[in-house]
Amino acid sequence: MATPQPRRWIPYPPLISVCASLWWLSAAAASVHEFPTDGTVIELDxxxxxxxxSAFDLILVDFYAPWCGHCKRLAPELDKAAQVLAQLNDPITIAKINADKYTKHAAKYEIDGYPTMKLFMHGVPMEYTGPRNAELLVRFLKKFVAPDISFLESDSAVQNFIDMAGANFPVFIGFGLNESVILELAHEYKKKAWFSVAKDFSEEIMVAYDFDKVPALVSLHPKYNEQSVFYGPFEGEFLEDFIRQNQLPLTVPINSETLKLVKDDERKIVLTIVEDELDENSLKLVRILRSAATANRDLIFGYVGVKQWGEFVDAFDISKRSKLPKLLVWDGKEEYHIVVGSEYLDDNDQGSQISRFLEEYREGKTIKREMDGPSLIGFINSLISIRTVYLIVFIVAVLMVIQNFSQTEENPQFRGIQDGAEGTDASTSHIESCRDYQPVNKED
Incomplete structure (x- = not known):
């Protein structure tokens, strides 16, 4: 009779694999559940x-300071937006961190003013420069969870898409266009524009969006009530040039929100400086500039009013005595060109004057100038925090005190004359005043 062999214990691989998977899943879930997901703004340190x-695919972080008035006004808007964003199919979380107290990450992400918001997509940061009103902020952030291309199957779908997109981004709709043609560019420009392809639409849509054949790529700027049509060729640099040039409207009002977009563009800026960009004459001039911009898409056409942004305008040697409107061509950095004899506009046939200015600019009949140094104060104010300003003032004050003491020590003859004139009573008074001195509280 054979002797029975003892049974050997053999681990069951599938069971081990399942246990390991469950352990990793529970660990990942724990990292998410560490933070609330009910629409509460998360306070970080x-x-x-x-x-x-790391726990959230999309999280908007507000770097704030408790003493900052703008931060206090932003807080309730973020509270309202967080409730809506948490309900999206792809939710977006909002968090905040006191960057004045927790300086480690403020330094890491180069936070130099408050409030500063950064959107982290899978841990990768990008600066948020959109609106701060709760409703508009929600619309702006929806862009980041939308598909690269939306597919529209009817006239109503086209209108619903435009309404959903809002006014903060340009909108591109390919009518009768194969999505593969724009798929790569739609992915590349996803953070800057909405893209869609309309497969089924009526003649009424063609009339409404001013195209008479297909395929056609229509660019819309709802905020500026502008649109452009591109009929091809739908390849290479031709298509990308159309998309890139239509990131901005034909005429751009230069302000703190649009300045970064303009400077990021590679094109030169034809800048028109007016007294007040909202008065009737300026609005008429902007319409004329729009026509010039249509024929000169290699240039950006911008305008700014002295009343709206005087600090920025001062950089271009504009004073109260300057004749306006004035035209110049700015490189978006520290240099600009003027066309002598054609830089000022009068009220007679401004279209012809603008055409002459552009013609002479292209012929090189210009004078190059540097932006004025003192006017850069406006830019500095927008780039550094108030604490940095206080620090600079404090350092300058300390240096001045040290210099004064040094001068006193280096002039003993002057000090001796002064001591002789004051006499013994003055010395006694000085000693008594020193005894009476008591240091005050540093916080005061």
Whole structure:
């Protein structure tokens, strides 16, 4: 009779694999459930910051300071927006961190003013420059969870898409266009524009959006009530040039929101400076500039009013005595060109004057100038925090005090004359005043 062999214990691989998977899933879930997902704005610190941006695919972080008035006004808007964004199919979380107290991550992400908001997509940061009103902020952030291309099957779908897109981004609709043609560019420009392809539409839509054949790519700027049509060729640099040039409207009002977009563009800026960009004559001039912009898409046409942004305008040697409107061509950095004899506009046939200015600019009949140094104060104010300003003032004050003491020590003859004139009573008075001195509270 054979002797029975003892049974050997053999681990069951599928069971081990399942257990390991469950362990990893529970660990990942724990990292998410560490933070509320009910639409509450999450308060972060240096310890929880990295865990938060790793736990959420999309999280908007507000770097704030408790003493900042703008931060206090922004807080309730973020509270309202967070409730809506948490309900999206692809939710977006909002968090905040006191960057004045927790300086580690403020330094890491180069936070130099408050409030500063950054959107982290899978842990990768990008600066948020959109609106701060709750409703508009929600619309702006929806862009980041939308598909690269939306497909529209009817006239109503086209209108609903435009309404949903809102006014903060340009909208591109390919009518009768194969989505593969624009798929790569739609992905590349996703953060800057909406893209869609309309497969089924009526003649009424063609009339409404001013195209008479297909395929056609229509660009819309709802905020500026502008649109352009591109009939091809739908390839290479031709298609990308159309999309890139239509990121901005034909005429751009230069302000703190549009300045970064303009400077990021590679084109030169034909800048028109007026007294007040909202008065009737300026609005008429903007319409004329729009016509010039249509024929000169290699240039950006911008306008700015002295009344609206005087600090910016001062950089171009504009004073109260300057004749306006004035035309110049700015490189978006520190240089600009003027066309002598054609830089000022009068009220007679401004279209011809603008055409002459552009013609002479292209012929090189210009004078190059540097932006004025003192006017850069306006830019500095927008780039650094008030604490930095206080620090600079404090350092300058300390240096002045040190210099004064040094001068006193280096002139003993002057000090001796002064001591002789004051006499013994003055010395006694000085000693008594020193005894009476008491240091005050540093916080005061």
């Amino acid at each position: 240096d310890a929880s910051f990295e865990r938060a941006i």
